[in-house]
Amino acid sequence: MSTQAIALNAASRQRHLFALLCVGFVLTGLEITLLGPLLPVFIARWSLSDSQAAIFFPVQFSASLAGVWLSSFFTHRFGNRVPVVLGYSLMALGLAAANSNSMAAVLFALAALGLGYGLVVPPTNLTVAELGGARSASLVSLVNLAWGIGAVVCSPLVLLALNRSFLSLLLACSSASCALLVICFLFSEFPQQKTATSESGQGPSVAFAVTFALAALFFLYVGMEVSFGLWSATYALRLPGGTGLATIAPMFFYGGLMIGRASAPAILAKVRELSVVRWALLLVIVGNIALVLAPRQKLAFGCMVIAGLGCSTIFPICVAWLSRWYGAKSTRVGGFMFSMSSLGSAFAPWFVGTVSGHAGGDLRVGALVPLGSAIVMLFLLLLVRRQATA
Secondary structure, X not given: OOHHHHHHHHHHHHHHHHHHHHHHHHHHHHHHOOHHHHHHHHHHHHXXXXXXXXXXXXXXXXXXXXXXXXXXXXXXHHOOHHHHHHHHHHHHHHHHHOOOOOHXXXXXXXHHHHHHHHHHHHHHHHHHHHHHHHHHHHHHHHHHHHHHHHHHHHHHHHHHHHXXXXXXXXXXXXXXXXXXXXXHHHOOXXXXXXXXXXXXXXXXXXXXXXXXXXXXXXXXXXXXXXXXXXXXXXHHHOOOOOOHHHHHHHHHHHHHHHHHHHXXXXXXXXXXXXXXXXXXXXXXXXXXXXXXXXXXXXXHHHHHHHHHHHHOOHHHHHHHHHHHHHHHHHHXXXXXXXXXXXXXHHHHHHHHHHHXXXXXXXXXXXXXXXXXXXXXXXXXXXXXXXXXXX
């Protein structure tokens, strides 16, 4: 076989793998945001307060943290295929049990979904960043666009399923799709891991400052995004004029997220990544403040779109920075960074519910938590600006 034929064959396998990872991330976006539209159902089913309902978040995302740790271990030992296969297997199990009448069974299902999510997300993002090379930020944005599609369709599908009484069927079909992906990934070829050959050229103090800031960005950003997505339906339901349409509130946030990620490759071709993140955070702050001040449900939906647009490019750029700055060490450092993101996703939405509970169930007060995160992130960018513009 000629060198050209070998190169074409390898490129074809890479496109096949990228397509499978995108399909998988559609399902991943659906399963990890499922709790948002179902949260009002669970609150009503078991008569829970905001503080009590907040327990769902640390269960799901603490399991996600454990999944990230396991993913780092399996990736180091066996490569990216093993954590991806195990992750989608656990997602299939969790989706099958997510609509149980037993709260204990639902907590088990959420733990399985979180564990699967933690196993899948780091190797998927790092694999795509490696496939993308110099275009890593754009390619990571595209795979996270696929995640956004799953997140967007989740809430309207759940609303339709609740109205037509086929929620269990919807979850069963999603579970079967995850199982089918497991089979596909078993026969897919993942790129070989890079091995570290040299130490970073940065001085210790600079390297520590950059690593600290990037870890904090992962922690704060993912916690902020999850807080918006998972509390939005409950938030919209409590506003004046709140109706059953509140179930689709996450769709507006993730719709903005999806639109932003679809536009990201064109934007990143013309604007520096650091500037994109700065403007994105300012957009999040504007959307969040408008959401807190929104007097009615319909206006809140628009504010969620603005917040979603702001959130759209931050995570893909952080992943691209991780891959680019740490090179061969990105797999090892990535385990720490994605652990921070899982900690953020476990802590922030729980903290929103706790703050709201102490404020008498006023989620407007709880919504100040993601606002504070966005403001802190703006200051953290000062620590990475030299590295980001190098």
